Amino acid sequence: MIQDIDFYRPGSLEELLTFLKDHGSNVKIIAGGTDIVPGLRQKASRFSHVKTLADIQHLHELKTIEISDGHLSIGSCATFSQIEANALIRKHFPLLSCAAGLIGSTQIRNRATIAGNVVNNAPCADSVPPLLVYDAIVCVRSHREDYTVPLNELLLKPYQTRLNADEVLTGFRLPVLADGYRGEFYKLGRRRGVSISRISLAVLMQLQGGSIQDFRVASGAITPVSVRLSGIEEYARDRKAGSELFAQLAQQLGNEIIKITGMRWSTPYKLPVVQQMFYQILMKLNDESVTG
Amino acid sequence: MxxxxxxxxxxxxxxxxxxxxxxxxxxxxxxxxxxxxxxxxxxxxxxxxxxxxxxxxxxxxxxxxxxxxxxxxxxxxxxLVHDERMNLLQRNFLECGAVQCGFCTPGMLLSAYALLQKDARPTTDDIKNAIAGNLCRCTGYKQIIQAIQKSTESLSDPDQ
Amino acid sequence: MKKEFSTIGKHIIREDGWEKVTGQAKYGDDFNFPNQLFGVPVRVPAVHAKINHIDYSEIISDPDLIAVCNCSDIPGSAKIGPIRKDQPIFCSERVVTSGDVLSLLVGPSREKLLQLREHIRIDYEPLPILSDPSKALEDDAVLIHPEFKTNLIVHYPLRKGDIEKGFQQSDEVIEQTYTTQCIEHAYVEPEVVIAIPMGKHKGIKIIGSIQNPYTARRIVASVLNWPLTKVRIIQAELGGSFGGKDDTMNILAARAAMAALKTGRPVKICYDREDSILESYKRHPYVMHYKVGFSRNGKIRAMKIDILADGGGYASMSPFVTWRSVVQATGPYEIDHVWTDVRAVYTNNPYTGAMRGFGSPQPIFANESLMDEIAIRTNKTPDEVRRINALRQNSITASGQKLTSHDVNLVTVLDRAVEETGFSKKWRSNHTASCGPHTLSTGSEGNGDDASKLILKENDFIASSDLFKKGIGLAVSYRGCSLGAEGVDAAAAYLSVQPDGSAYLVSGLAENGQGLRTTFSMIAAEVLGLSVADIYYLEQDTGVIPDSGPTVASRSTLMGGAAVKEAAEIVRKRLEKVLMDHWNTTGAAEFNFSDHHVYATGPPNQRIRFPELCEMAFQKGISLAALGWYAGPRVDWDEETGQGPAYFTYVYGCQVAEVRVNIGTGEVYVDRIVAVHDPGKVLNLLGAHGQVFGGVTQGAGYGLWEQINSLSGQIQELNFDQYLIPTSNDIGEIVPIFIEGRDKYGPWGAKSLGEPTLELTAAAIANAVRNATGRRFFNLPLNLEEIMLGRKLINKTAMRGSHV
Structure with a gap:
């Protein structure tokens, strides 16, 4: 039962790293607790080893959001409410602030953290597709070393990452984009309020003179783990934006997804819909850039 | 333990x-x-x-x-029994018929209160978003939204 | 002379409101007693199984376990049920649904009991599972309750006219099958009950989230084999019910009572959401086959209906629920030739019972879908075809009942709704648009493993301006008020006016959150010229007031309200008598009770303050306490032919839904619902609006998302992360409009509203979606997959995210 679980509240990050060195294998790091507490209650197998919860949400050093050296740094414990409201993120990384605002309810956004969303790595984690298209780099610390790793390399499979038991995800670094990008975070749920994504997409497009300079797209909830769809991205570059290309890209998206997932129970619905909505997003982004 | x-x-x-x-x-x-x-x-x-x-x-x-x-x-x-803003919300909840079985009401009031503390003049969409995490099976939310709206109007009225 | 109302029909604030907004109102789980123990249910992880042995040896000597209660502790009835006694308080040899309970662990800590529960070893043999109701009556079907020798719970035939002749007279015939899904009440408060032993002679007191205290009392007394008087049920503040806190609560009350008597200590059973969804009953899924014959002019000649209801593991309210269906299955239309069969059957699915609507939302979805198809076939608008067939004053219903005693306002509500929404013009223009290119692109639906068919073709891509399609749809209904020929229909209210003019009031019907206390206080206040604040509504207690039947069937205003009015009028008569003596008037004097005064309207033209009059009456030894009793007029039903005056009166409603459908995703946006209802006289306007907003929103959830999937009897949606009810962001504008028809029954002609508001919405939305997309959907709910693929997709393998 959850009441038998021990609780550790480190005074600093250093203290936590030492603690993890000694007890890491039975420790789960907790911040907002919005995935862990329901998971423990429902006896989720991914938490069955947990004997101690190490709370990090009070560590102020993990909450900062700032821009320096052309990079945005987001601390692991930044909540989605903070991210949604943050002016820097709104300006430079609008897809991320949009996704943050669509996660759960106000009560959840006030507690849930960006690192929690990433580490939990649910297929429907809404912050992941925007982070992927923004080329997010993950900052990891342990008693052994500090290192950074591109987000896409961290995500292993649903509900699993490559983080070791003695490692802590301390934050993300996102390079500020050059000018001329437009983008959209798209989320489809079963209802309008507080919904789990059935399909999500993050799309960034940089146009010049009607042709595509840079193109980035990441999937959510339609692949087991959110991924960048590099085949489509490369195909799109240097081609002329327009409905013909967008239809081709959408069809390719359908083909890429089916390659990854095979036929699943939800495929007959999701596959046509994701192509259609991807096309709609691209048309909208193109129209916006034409009208300025 | x-x-x-x-x-x-x-x-x-x-x-x-x-x-x-x-x-x-x-x-x-x-x-x-x-x-x-x-x-x-x-x-x-x-x-x-x-x-x-x-x-x-x-x-x-x-x-x-x-x-x-x-x-x-x-x-x-x-x-918040003696809190002016909460009292205003409570009165408006009753006047607008925002309470039926009442089980969701305390949580609903706190979500509304937190919203108004942050933003005294929220839009209807802000209100709907602020309480989207509070399920109510009785009221269909309409009178709740109306009660919160009414509380923002009273609050922003300098004569009140 | 028509009297102006001073309280009735006005915006009145809830009598119980302040406690609720300050968190002081006490719901079941807010009660605790010294020495209290908890009870935790023991289940077997199977749906249909034979139980060989339950081994408690690992936990039986644990100090955290005080007692285990099971069927061997039952002194009285081991099985209960409103009609058929087929549901065990504790299962012993067999379980037939996933929610079935074998025993109750009792101890001081709920947490500890939940841990101990993990160490019980149950030896059981799985039995074949019957999950498809359409196979329940096959010869080789597994019998859920072998003692009944069949899985048929009930069969209601209805025969009117000559069905074959009717079809011969028809120019066209449509045949269609419709299905509706199982849904959960989703009251936000899960079930709670506490039983407190009161000592040998005083019996037991039970407090809980109990919708029908008298039913709970009857069940507990029969299980304990005690007289009714020794079981006292007190209703805690109820956190929503919608018909859902009846059977389940009665059983929980009986279990708690047994545990309390066994241990001699108060025992609380409080369910979490998973327990609640797992064990509580649901709304019946229906399979409905309709065949309708009609003339080219749109007049229906014959209707043949075959309905199958999934009753799940226990009969519960199935015989009553399906009876309402057989009465109302044609919809509110005058049809000469009707042939209806409604059957309910046992399966191993969650058992189904009462839920707001009670056997009406399902056939309304079917018959109102059908009406729109008739309109399209006969080149009329949906409102025209309904006007052609509508029940009117003195019409004869499908059960042969002539509608005479009240205003038959079906066409009135229809006309009002049509006018309010500009229906016909919008419907025609959407209909034309839906016949154009780029409607739903479902041609590429995948079959089996052929993924290539799921890749869109060039012309499948939709221009953004075409992505959203608008639709408007309507549905109408009539609804029999109160219980009808289902059962005894009478209610009591007790009013006791005090010497200072204040008054106690209580009725035998229960406050379930709908605002009954307020409405009843308004009725008493209106009769006596008081304000609602002068009425002190006592807590619901079976020891205080006679059994008034269940608080169901939208009957409390009609039946209980009439009883309150009766009680208040008895007291008023006595006060008038006191005044006649006091003022020396003759019998002809008329009195006006208002503003806390009584006025003689003719000579002697005097007035007196109400409190003064009460004090005077008290000093003269006149009783100002009265029991009001209201019994419904006689209703009748022939079981063989389905003919008879089923209900003593009816209400009428029309809802118009305006939607937008995203034809790329299948999302349905409900932009506006205009709900026009004739509930009779509206007593409490604020409360009436609340009923409409709430009922329409529940109805929209039913139409669009809500579904309990039981795969081989196992419920997939056990909490609100999976079972989706509408949030504040989901449903657009709702416009309530009331037409107040006259009726000789009910207080000032007030009838029913709670259920009529819900029963129409899904049907209206489905018709709007048809109008938008040009495609008819036959299976509720109209979720994303239904709209895009015309079928449901079910995840049969994966665990819910949070379980991984």
Whole structure:
């Protein structure tokens, strides 16, 4: 039962790293607790080893959001409410602030953290597709070393990452984009309020003179783990934006997804819909850039 | 079972409790402090009946563990009996018919209160978003939204 | 002379409101007693199984376990049920649904009991599972309750006219099958009950989230084999019910009572959401086959209906629920030739019972879908075809009942709704648009493993301006008020006016959150010229007031309200008598009770303060306490032919839904619902609006998302992360409009509203979606997959995210 679980509240990050060195294998790091507490209650197998919860949400050093050296740094414990409201993120990384605002309810956004969303790595984690298209780099610390790793390399499979038991995800670094990008975070749920994504997409497009300079797209909830769809991205570059290309890209998206997932129970619905909505997003982004 | 001593502020007063550190705030409120205005509807943070304020923000008390409370300020519906803004919301909830069975009401009021503390003139969409995490099966939300709207109008009226 | 109302029909604030907004109102789980123990249910992880042995040896000597209660502890009835006694308080040899309970662990800590529960070893043999109701009556079907020798719970035939002749007279015939899904009440408060032993002679007191205290009392007394008087049920503040806190609560009350008597200590059973969804009953899924014959002019000649209801593991309210269906299955239309069969059957699915609507939302979805198809076939608008067939004053219903005693306002509500929404013009223009290119692109639906068919073709891509399609749809209904020929229909109210002019009031019907206390207080206040604040509504207690039947069937205003009015009028008569003596008037004097005064309207033209009059009456030894009793007029039903005056009166409603459908995703946006209802006289306007907003929103959830999937009897949606009810962001504008028809029954002609508001919405939305997309959907709910693929997709393998 959850009441038998021990609780550790480190005074600093250093203290936590030492603690993890000694007890890491039975420790789960907790911040907002919005995935862990329901998971423990429902006896989720991914938490069955947990004997101690190490709370990090009070560590102020993990909450900062700032821009320096052309990079945005987001601390692991930044909540989605903070991210949604943050002016820097709104300006430079609008897809991320949009996704943050669509996660759960106000009560959840006030507690849930960006690192929690990433580490939990649910297929429907809404912050992941925007982070992927923004080329997010993950900052990891342990008693052994500090290192950074591109987000896409961290995500292993649903509900699993490559983080070791003695490692802590301390934050993300996102390079500020050059000018001329437009983008959209798209989320489809079963209802309008507080919904789990059935399909999500993050799309960034940089146009010049009607042709595509840079193109980035990441999937959510339609692949087991959110991924960048590099085949489509490369195909799109240097081609002329327009409905013909967008239809081709959408069809390719359908083909890429089916390659990854095979036929699943939800495929007959999701596959046509994701192509259609991807096309709609691209048309909208193109129209916006034409009208300025 | 291990117990920890935890100090926090509850409804404006400093408190110190000795509880298992993974005990839920919801249970601490209802069992330790007999503050039964905070309700349990789902236990997984989906229904909002257990909403309280943590440092002024609406949170689900079924997802907060005792160990996370150290040094925080928790406010429940009982803590706002003499609060002018809460009283205004309460009156408007009644006048607009926003209460039927009433089980979601304390949590709903706290979500509305947290919104108005942050933004005294929210739009209708802001209001809907602020309470989207508070499920109500009786009212269809219309009279609740109306009551919150009415409270913003009264608040922004300098004569009130 | 028509009297102006001073309280009735006005915006009145809830009598119980302040406690609720301050968190002081006490719901079941807010009660605790010294020495209290908890009870935790023990289940077997199977749906249909034979139980060989339950081994408690690992936990039986644990100090945290005080007692185990099971069927061997039952002194009285081991099985209960409103009609058929087929549901065990504790299962012993067999379980037939996933929610079935074998025993109750009792101890001081609920948490500890939940841990101990993990160490019980149950030896059981799985039995074949019957999950498809359409196979329940096959010869080789597994019998859920072998003692009944069949899985048929009930069969209601209805025969009117000559069905074959009717089809011969028809120019066209449509045949269609419709299905509706199983849904959960989703009251936000899960079930709670506490039983407190009161000592040998005083019996037991039970407090809980109990919708029908008298039913709970009857069940507990029969299980304990005690007289009714020794079981006292007190209703806690109820956190929503919608018909859902009846059977389940009665059983929980009986279990708690047994545990309390066994241990001699108060025992509380409080369910979490998973327990609640797992064990509580649901709304019946229906399979409905309709065949309708009609003339080219749109007049229906014949209707043949075959309905199958999935009753799940226990009969519960199935015989009553399906009876309402057989009465109302044609919809509110005058049809000469009707042939209806409604059957309910046992399966191993969750058992189904009462839920707001009670056997009406399902056939309304079917018959109102059908009406729109008739309109399209006959080149009329949906409102025209309904006007052609509508029940009117003195019409004869399908059960042969002539509608005479009240205003038959079906066409009135229809006309009002059509006018309010500009229906016909919008419907025609959407209909034309839906016949154009780029409607739903479902041609590429995948079959089996052929993924290539799921890749869109060039012309499948939709221009953004075509992505959203608008639709408007309507549905109408009539609804029999109160219980009808289902059962005894009478209610009591007790009013006791005090010497200072204040008054106690209580009725035998229960406050379930709908605002009954307020409405009843308004009725008493209106009769006596008081304000609602002068009325003190006592807590619901079976020891205080006679059994008034269940608080169901939208009957409390009609039946209980009439009883309150009766009680208040008895007291008023007595006060008038006191005044006649006091003022020396003759019998002809008329009195006006208002503003806390009584006025003689003719000579002697005097007035007196109400409290003064009460004090005077008290001093003269006149009783100002009265029991009001209201019994419904006689209704009748022939079981063989389905003919008879089923209900003594009816209400009428029309809802118009305006939607937008995203034809790329299948999302349905409900932009506006205009709900025009004739509930009779509206007593409490604020409360009436609340009923409409709430009922329409529940109805929209039913139409669009809500579904309990039981795969081989196992419920997939056990909490609100999976079972989706509408949030504040989901449903657009709702416009309530009331037409107040006259009726000789009910207080000032007030009838029913709670259920009529819900029963129409899904049907209206489905018709709007048809109007938008040009495609008819036959299976509720109209979720994303249904709209895009015309079928449901079910995840049969994966665990829910949070379980991984």
């Amino acid at each position: 291990k117990f920890s001593t935890i100090k926090f502020e509850l409804n404006g007063k400093p408190v110190e409790i000795e509880v298992p550190p993974a005990m839920r705030l919801l249970d601490i409120l209802r069992e330790t402090f007999k503050l039964t205005g905070t309700k349990e509807g789902c236990g997984i943070g989906e229904c909002g009946a257990c909403t309280v304020l943590l440092n002024g923000q609406a949170v689900a008390s079924c997802l907060l563990l005792a160990g996370q409370l150290e040094g925080t300020k928790i406010t429940t519906i009982e803590g």
